Amino acid sequence: MQTRSPAAGILASGAPAASAPTVRFGHVGITVADLGRSIAFYGAAFGFELKMRVRRSAPWIGEIIGVPADLEFGHMHLESGMHLELIQYRAPAPLSAEDELTWRHGHQHVCLTVSGIEAWVARALAAGARRVSDTPVVIPEGKNSGSRCCYLRGPDGETIELFEPVAV
Structure with a gap:
């Protein structure tokens, strides 16, 4: 009997599973206060190139993030393939981070x-x-x-x- 390991994408026998779910890294997203400032920073500091800047307030965004929102996105890339998504919330009203403590749960x-x-x-x-x-x-x-x-x-x-x- 062969069983499939969805996480591993292989059958217990070691054969590749034809329709196994896959996972790969997509991007890093950072919520920012000033999108233009952050685009300039990541470009100057690390060579990220802006690929797209767009504003969205469609209902589907609220469905994804759990609250109706008006967002502006800056999608930036490195030659190595890394994708950085910078997000500025226009609504709801943005909140400042409490602190910058790296040991706080949820810190990234x-x-x-x-x-x-x-x-x-x-x-x-x-x-x-x-x-x-x-x-x-x-x-x-x-x-x-x-x-x-x-x-x-x-x-x-x-x-x-x-x-x-x-x-x-």
Whole structure:
């Protein structure tokens, strides 16, 4: 008897399942206070290119997010294929983040894998980022031993992790 593992997309026998559900990474979405400012920041700091900017207030949006809304989206891409969705709520009235505590449940961050981490930190700071880490930290143990990492804050307090793996 063969059983299918939907999560794995294979039959218990090891054969690929013809109609197994699939999953892949889609995009990172960040709610921002000023879409134009954030588009400029992510372009200048990390080289994201704006692919589309659009405003929507259709009923289907409210059905998805759970409240009637008027939103403006900026869809940005990196050459590597990463897709960043910046969202500015026009309605309902936006709420500010309580704090920027990375240890608060539900806190999220975006990680960008880079080479030449100091140059990327400098570029992000010049574009308006703020430091969380004083300097890139060398990871002393585990599978990422020798890699370097730092946290920055974007224009709306969002956490941006820059990660430079050990060269292979």
